[in-house]
Amino acid sequence: MRRVRLRLATVVVIIFVFVSSGAFGLEDMVGWSGPGIALLLLLVLPIVWALPMGLVCAELGSAIPEEGGYYVWVKRALGEYWGFQCGWWSWLTTFVDSALYIALVTDYLQSWLDLDPTVAWLMGVAVIAVLAYLNIRGLNVIAISSIVMVVIILTPFVVLTILGFANWHGVPWQPFAYPGQSVLTSIGYALAVGMWMYSGYDSMSVLAGEVEEPRRVIPRGLMIAMPLIVISYFVPTLAALGGVGRWDEWTTEGGISFVEIAEQLGGTALGVAMLVAAVVSNLALYQEYLAQGSRPAYAMAADHLLPRVLTRTHHKYGTPWVSIVVLAVINAGLVRYGFETLIVIDVFLMMFYYILIFIAAVVLRVREPGMERPFKVWGGAAVLTVIVAPAVAIAIIALFTNGMDWLVGGLAGVLTGPIAYLVFKPLCRPKTSSVARRP
Numbered sequence: 001m002r003r004v005r006l007r008l009a010t011v012v013v014i015i016f017v018f019v020s021s022g023a024f025g026l027e028d029m030v031g032w033s034g035p036g037i038a039l040l041l042l043l044v045l046p047i048v049w050a051l052p053m054g055l056v057c058a059e060l061g062s063a064i065p066e067e068g069g070y071y072v073w074v075k076r077a078l079g080e081y082w083g084f085q086c087g088w089w090s091w092l093t094t095f096v097d098s099a100l101y102i103a104l105v106t107d108y109l110q111s112w113l114d115l116d117p118t119v120a121w122l123m124g125v126a127v128i129a130v131l132a133y134l135n136i137r138g139l140n141v142i143a144i145s146s147i148v149m150v151v152i153i154l155t156p157f158v159v160l161t162i163l164g165f166a167n168w169h170g171v172p173w174q175p176f177a178y179p180g181q182s183v184l185t186s187i188g189y190a191l192a193v194g195m196w197m198y199s200g201y202d203s204m205s206v207l208a209g210e211v212e213e214p215r216r217v218i219p220r221g222l223m224i225a226m227p228l229i230v231i232s233y234f235v236p237t238l239a240a241l242g243g244v245g246r247w248d249e250w251t252t253e254g255g256i257s258f259v260e261i262a263e264q265l266g267g268t269a270l271g272v273a274m275l276v277a278a279v280v281s282n283l284a285l286y287q288e289y290l291a292q293g294s295r296p297a298y299a300m301a302a303d304h305l306l307p308r309v310l311t312r313t314h315h316k317y318g319t320p321w322v323s324i325v326v327l328a329v330i331n332a333g334l335v336r337y338g339f340e341t342l343i344v345i346d347v348f349l350m351m352f353y354y355i356l357i358f359i360a361a362v363v364l365r366v367r368e369p370g371m372e373r374p375f376k377v378w379g380g381a382a383v384l385t386v387i388v389a390p391a392v393a394i395a396i397i398a399l400f401t402n403g404m405d406w407l408v409g410g411l412a413g414v415l416t417g418p419i420a421y422l423v424f425k426p427l428c429r430p431k432t433s434s435v436a437r438r439p
Contacts, residue, residue, distance in 0.1 A: 036176030067209025068299025094293030164239025172241030
């Protein structure tokens with residue numbers, strides 16, 4: 001892999017896109033659960049969910065800055081089998097995650113331009129092709145485009161926030177929970193959205209093999225990005241509730257979204273700017289997750305756990321172009337279909353491989369206490385266990401609080417991991433007795 005030099009500010013921008021890319025999606029958190037619970041969880045989840053993941057990824061990323069990130073960490077801590085499960089489950093989630101962002105863009109285009117569904121799909125395929133090409137060009141190109149996209153995304157939110165506070169009225173955090181709904185039920189609805197919105201801190205780690213000085217810039221980038229993401233969620237939401245209200249109508253589907261809120265506060269121009277930001281947000285997320293999703297597959301193929309062709313790198317740019325193209329082609333097929341069932345499986349798998357990352361961090365503290373950790377969470381293995389325990393508990397709770405369809409569908413997705421391991425390990429085993437080295 002070819003390494004590129006990224007400034008700390010650029011790493012912060014990339015992490016921001018991985019995790020946030022704007023506050024789009026928080027509308028459902030408010031409308032399903034009530035403004036009080038939504039605002040409270042926006043401040044609590046960073047402490048009990050995002051911070052443990054950020055700290056663990058900063059520590060392990062500084063100690064083991066290899067291409068493949070969390071796949072490599074889990075394999076080193078728990079062995080090849082669990083490393084494969086972590087990489088496989090994250091790979092499956094990326095198929096759906098990344099395809100969903102393009103599907104949302106094609107929905108916008110279809111509604112704007114009154115397009116035939118096939119034409120909208122072809123436009124989506126064209127977008128995938130362009131962003132796959134940018135990915136193949138390497139992290140420098142991704143970094144530059146990410147900076148431009150973040151400016152487009154955040155500008156209307158800044159204007160919305162100013163206008164929201166200028167038009168402040170009422171008490172934005174009342175009612176605390178959705179009327180007629182128990183507090184626990186309201187928290188359950190908000191928790192699912194909030195965990196999703198604060199996930200992604202692990203993603204930068206899989207690109208460590210292509211970044212110069214990853215032990216320095218990635219942990220610092222994580223620690224700087226975390227509070228910025230909290231601010232980018234909480235402050236615009238508070239301002240919108242204070243300036244517009246109507247919390248019970250907030251939703252991303254057919255109700256009040258940040259686009260309508262922007263239009264109400266700043267007129268048509270701000271509404272259009274927010275709509276453009278929503279489209280660009282999805283494009284930015286797709287671009288980043290196309291990069292993130294292709295790297296664990298590369299590392300697993302290098303370990304003879306997936307087809308060797310996935311290790312091929314571009315002769316000029318040094319990127320795993322075959323792995324990128326495979327992911328893009330699968331995305332092009334998925335964007336034509338509905339994603340309700342796939343999302344169920346996707347979120348369930350995400351919780352499972354997150355739990356493996358937390359366990360790996362504690363196990364490596366016990367087994368390899370002398371490992372060099374340029375960034376180290378204070379305390380020993382017991383302290384680290386206490387830090388990650390709330391996040392593991394939240395992940396486990398989330399597995400059982402969204403209905404039987406979600407549970408059954410998610411378990412079906414989980415079972416593909418052991419099956420895939422039994423299939424690919426003997427199939428991809430080297431034909432000679434010599435151990436092939438990673439390219």
